[in-house]
Amino acid sequence: MAVVEAxxxxxxxxxxxxxxxxxxxxxxxxxxxxxxxxxxxxxxxLWTTLAFFAAGGAESLLIRTQLxxxxxxxxxxxxxxxxxxxxxxxxxxxxxxxxxxGAFGNYLLPLMIGxxxxxxxxxxxLSYWIFLASGIFLYTSLGLGMAPNxxxxxxxxxxxxxxxxxxxxxxxxxxxxxxSIASTLTAAQFIxxxxxxxxxxxxxxxxxxxxxxxxxxxxxxxFALPPLSADTIFLFLDRNVGTHFFDVALGxxxxxxxxxxxxxxxxxxxxxxVPAFGIATSIxxxxxxxxxVAFPLVGIAELLVVFIGFGVWAHHMFAxxxxxxxxxxxxxxxxxxxxxxxxxxxxxxMSFVTGTPQFKTPLLFIAGFIFMFVTGGLTGIMFxxxxxxxxxxxxxxxxxxxxxxxxxxxxxxxxxxxYYWFPKVTGKLYLERPxxxxxxxxxxxxxxxxxxxxxxxxxxxxxRQYTYPDGLGWTSYNLAxxxxxxxxxxxxxxxxxxxxxxxxxxxxxxxxxxxxPTLEWATTSxxxxxNFPVVPKVTSAYANWDRDDREEDRRRLAEGLFVLEQGHxxxxxxxxxxxxxxxxxxxHESPWPPLLAASLALVFSMLLLRKFGVAGVMAVLCxxxxxxxxxxxxxxx
Amino acid sequence: MSDHILAGRPAAGRPAAWWxxxxxxASEATLFGSFVGTYYYLRFTTRVWPPDxxxxxALAVPLVLxxxxxxxxxxxxxxxxxxxxxxxxxxxxxxxxxxxxxxxYFAFESNDFGEQIKHRFDITRNAYSSIYxxxxxxxxxxxxxxxxxxxxxxxxxxxxxxxxxxxAVQAIAWYWQxxxxxxLVVTGTLLSARA
Amino acid sequence: MTRQRLELLQWVGLLLGAGVFAAQxxxxxxxxxxxxxxxGNRFGIGNDLxxxxxxxxxxxxxxxxxxxAVTVFLRTRRTTYEAPPPDGRIRFLAIAAMAANAVFLVxxxxxxxxxxxxxxxxxx
Numbered sequence: 043m044a045v046v047e048a049x050x051x052x053x054x055x056x057x058x059x060x061x062x063x064x065x066x067x068x069x070x071x072x073x074x075x076x077x078x079x080x081x082x083x084x085x086x087x088l089w090t091t092l093a094f095f096a097a098g099g100a101e102s103l104l105i106r107t108q109l110x111x112x113x114x115x116x117x118x119x120x121x122x123x124x125x126x127x128x129x130x131x132x133x134x135x136x137x138x139x140x141x142x143x144g145a146f147g148n149y150l151l152p153l154m155i156g157x158x159x160x161x162x163x164x165x166x167x168l169s170y171w172i173f174l175a176s177g178i179f180l181y182t183s184l185g186l187g188m189a190p191n192x193x194x195x196x197x198x199x200x201x202x203x204x205x206x207x208x209x210x211x212x213x214x215x216x217x218x219x220x221x222s223i224a225s226t227l228t229a230a231q232f233i234x235x236x237x238x239x240x241x242x243x244x245x246x247x248x249x250x251x252x253x254x255x256x257x258x259x260x261x262x263x264x265f266a267l268p269p270l271s272a273d274t275i276f277l278f279l280d281r282n283v284g285t286h287f288f289d290v291a292l293g294x295x296x297x298x299x300x301x302x303x304x305x306x307x308x309x310x311x312x313x314x315x316v317p318a319f320g321i322a323t324s325i326x327x328x329x330x331x332x333x334x335v336a337f338p339l340v341g342i343a344e345l346l347v348v349f350i351g352f353g354v355w356a357h358h359m360f361a362x363x364x365x366x367x368x369x370x371x372x373x374x375x376x377x378x379x380x381x382x383x384x385x386x387x388x389x390x391x392m393s394f395v396t397g398t399p400q401f402k403t404p405l406l407f408i409a410g411f412i413f414m415f416v417t418g419g420l421t422g423i424m425f426x427x428x429x430x431x432x433x434x435x436x437x438x439x440x441x442x443x444x445x446x447x448x449x450x451x452x453x454x455x456x457x458x459x460x461y462y463w464f465p466k467v468t469g470k471l472y473l474e475r476p477x478x479x480x481x482x483x484x485x486x487x488x489x490x491x492x493x494x495x496x497x498x499x500x501x502x503x504x505x506r507q508y509t510y511p512d513g514l515g516w517t518s519y520n521l522a523x524x525x526x527x528x529x530x531x532x533x534x535x536x537x538x539x540x541x542x543x544x545x546x547x548x549x550x551x552x553x554x555x556x557x558x559p560t561l562e563w564a565t566t567s568x569x570x571x572x573n574f575p576v577v578p579k580v581t582s583a584y585a586n587w588d589r590d591d592r593e594e595d596r597r598r599l600a601e602g603l604f605v606l607e608q609g610h611x612x613x614x615x616x617x618x619x620x621x622x623x624x625x626x627x628x629x630h631e632s633p634w635p636p637l638l639a640a641s642l643a644l645v646f647s648m649l650l651l652r653k654f655g656v657a658g659v660m661a662v663l664c665x666x667x668x669x670x671x672x673x674x675x676x677x678x679x
Numbered sequence: 680m681s682d683h684i685l686a687g688r689p690a691a692g693r694p695a696a697w698w699x700x701x702x703x704x705a706s707e708a709t710l711f712g713s714f715v716g717t718y719y720y721l722r723f724t725t726r727v728w729p730p731d732x733x734x735x736x737a738l739a740v741p742l743v744l745x746x747x748x749x750x751x752x753x754x755x756x757x758x759x760x761x762x763x764x765x766x767x768x769x770x771x772x773x774x775x776x777x778x779x780x781x782x783x784y785f786a787f788e789s790n791d792f793g794e795q796i797k798h799r800f801d802i803t804r805n806a807y808s809s810i811y812x813x814x815x816x817x818x819x820x821x822x823x824x825x826x827x828x829x830x831x832x833x834x835x836x837x838x839x840x841x842x843x844x845x846x847a848v849q850a851i852a853w854y855w856q857x858x859x860x861x862x863l864v865v866t867g868t869l870l871s872a873r874a
Numbered sequence: 875m876t877r878q879r880l881e882l883l884q885w886v887g888l889l890l891g892a893g894v895f896a897a898q899x900x901x902x903x904x905x906x907x908x909x910x911x912x913x914g915n916r917f918g919i920g921n922d923l924x925x926x927x928x929x930x931x932x933x934x935x936x937x938x939x940x941x942x943a944v945t946v947f948l949r950t951r952r953t954t955y956e957a958p959p960p961d962g963r964i965r966f967l968a969i970a971a972m973a974a975n976a977v978f979l980v981x982x983x984x985x986x987x988x989x990x991x992x993x994x995x996x997x998x
Binding site: 305 | 730810
């Protein structure tokens with residue numbers, strides 16, 4: 043039972059009251075608009091990303107409807123271009139990344155490391171508001187009929203002014219840069235928080251694997267987003283100012299776009315799946331009731347897969363005519379990048395085999411994830427062979443591969459995680475039977491949707507074509523895929539319906555329904571605003587299983603040790619061994635994050651309209667907002 | 680504040696503000712790495728460099744200016760030390776000295792930037808001119824942001840030293856060290872066209 | 875061995891291999907770009923020689939990092955990776971480094987060898 047639920051003495055209860063008063067959220071809508079509480083920011087991210095997931099899903103169902111039959115005219119070719127471009131952009135930048143980092147990462151990271159909040163709570167809120175603003179910015183393009191239409195990877199010369207003269211690609215360039223500011227801030231936040239805000243005693247060998255996964259994704263984002271920004275800056279300048287980065291006639295190079303894009307793009311796909319690995323490594327110990335096999339190897343594998351992932355980018359360019367001696371560097375790294383993933387798969391499977399698995403809904407989704415990830419990984423390693431890659435480039439085989447990976451290795455754990463942490467966030471239990479049913483429908487649906495794509499790809503069906511002729515043997519596979527798509531959607535609706543219903547009518551969960559391994563299960567469901575009444579004592583990576591330490595927490599509260607009730611404060615530790623080093627004041631609610639996000643939105647809107655002078659004025663507004671932000675120091679609040 | 684839990688030990692390690700600045704520096708360094716990589720990619724795939732008979736970059740003026748900027752690394756570092764030691768007057772003095780030289784650098788460089796565009800070649804000439812001005816312009820933009828940081832810091836320090844402001848001095852000094860290194864790299868890259 | 879020396883070896887083991895892999899990839903790829911691009915080969919040294927020296931040096935450094943990691947692992951055999959810091963943390967990061975450097979070594983050797991054995995500048 044969490045300390046907060048049953049204080050042992052009147053003194054302890056008094057301390058809890060005081061903490062509650064100090065950390066109480068501002069009520070009402072204004073409280074949500076100005077929040078800096080990582081849990082509230084995480085929930086804002088959750089709802090917003092689910093809305094974008096629905097949009098991306100709708101786009102995919104329209105694509106599948108168009109492709110269900112040959113010679114179809116459900117949508118026009120230009121609309122189809124916008125659909126598959128927006129589907130990719132939405133799912134990657136506005137669903138998976140913000141869901142796994144912004145929603146799961148934000149809500150859980152401080153709880154798992156025993157902190158009261160992130161290192162920079164106002165910057166955390168800023169990440170959310172910028173993310174929201176960038177999503178609105180991009181979707182405005184859809185409303186105006188000017189959505190990006192050159193694919194999510196937006197290759198030149200197709201995306202150059204000569205071939206795509208409208209504002210579609212300008213929306214893309216600016217929307218991507220705008221969104222990347224949010225993700226960069228999140229990345230910086232997570233890295234500093236993980237190193238500096240852990241509970242004392244949580245040295246690097248005691249850091250939960252979920253946190254290693256978020257750390258890996260954060261490093262990935264920090265170093266992968268700048269090349270994309272450079273690329274889109276170059277493209278925007280080429281299109282609007284008249285530079286010649288990609289203009290072959292005047293010394294530019296089309297391949298420059300591809301190099302910079304994939305230097306971002308390949309790490310990006312690891313960033314997509316690594317936090318989901320972290321979700322898996324949280325769920326497996328809970329439902330097998332054993333520590334994860336090979337803990338140090340899994341921890342380094344999370345970091346290694348992202349790091350090596352920075353060195354494989356040109357495997358997306360095997361069909362561009364680059365010399366073989368250039369390509370071999372990337373083929374070699376691609377061959378070996380599978381090793382860290384294999385280490386993890388082995389560790390997960392061994393944990394199943396050597397533990398006592400309880401196949402409740404979260405673990406079912408993880409089992410499904412392992413199956414889908416291995417399948418997708420096998421086709422991925424086939425691409426390492428340059429001749430094979432050149433045969434299947436730009437066919438549906440590639441689409442099959444990456445959807446098995448992304449849907450399997452990112453979305454399945456997200457669904458599992460939604461079920462797993464639902465009791466912690468809401469205090470209620472979800473319904474188990476409908477949960478398991480939702481898993482099976484989604485599992486069958488996604489395999490029906492994506493498996494035939496391997497076959498139809500090998501039969502030669504190219505990507506990004508709005509229709510296809512009859513008589514090529516592709517029709518029945520496409521129809522099956524469309525049915526699979528709608529089946530998957532039905533499964534997802536059942537999943538969401540289960541959670542909504544359970545939120546209203548579910549049974550009480552208590553603080554720890556799963557006997558979970560990490561610290562979020564050591565506090566109430568939902569957690570109080572201050573997360574923990576005392577700085578938790580940590581002596582292992584599975585802190586909630588250390589009953590002695592949790593008893594010590596009760597003693598600390600009773601005796602008033604490490605309660606930190608003199609103000610809105612939390613501890614800071616040394617980076618490697620988490621030795622206590624400081625006590626720092628934390629901010630309360632603040633209006634500056636949404637204000638700064640709004641100012642930035644104005645800058646990007648003016649850039650889109652090519653009013654560069656006005657954009658400059660708006661930038662001054664941003665600077666003034668930043669000055670306002672720093673006008674009152676946290677200790678003065 | 681519950682400082683008593685530190686049991687009299689002084690705060691150890693670098694402040695979170697320094698770490699945040701390290702993150703910003705890492706991100707910006709990678710951005711510039713992309714620009715520099717682009718420069719060399721275009722160079723390795725172009726027969727003559729600079730192409731189209733464009734003039735090679737000047738040597739003397741950039742080197743002198745960059746040397747002046749590099750020298751401000753010293754007062755910035757001294758300001759950081761003075762702030763940590765609680766010496767407000769010394770901190771302000773070192774910052775003002777650094778700001779004076781940095782502003783001078785920026786003024787000369789901006790003027791030179793404008794002159795180059797007007798009289799030598801402008802950004803829309805070809806791929807070389809595109810990457811040349813983006814590299815140079817991005818570097819100057821970061822110097823400009825550094826000037827804004829300095830001004831803000833001096834404004835804050837007008838009301839005395841608090842722990843927040845000491846952390847800010849350290850973070851901004853760190854920013855300037857990074858911008859100086861960046862400027863050296865950018866200058867070296869652009870001047871390599873003379874080779 | 876002193877604690878400081880052990881700690882230094884641990885960090886070298888963890889970080890050197892990673893840095894060398896990254897450097898060999900970027901520089902090796904850059905060499906092929908210079909060799910095969912229009913900008914041409916400026917020093918008259920062939921791709922194969924560049925790549926051989928680069929891969930050889932890189933492999934030696936990664937092997938050194940691996941040796942450092944193994945040394946730390948052996949010196950900490952009386953503790954476990956779950957032990958309190960710094961000993962437990964040092965062993966933990968040494969285990970991590972041993973696995974990572976093995977992977978880096980294979981990549982360095984594979985890519986260097988393939989770049990030498992491939993026909994220079996033939997399009998892929």
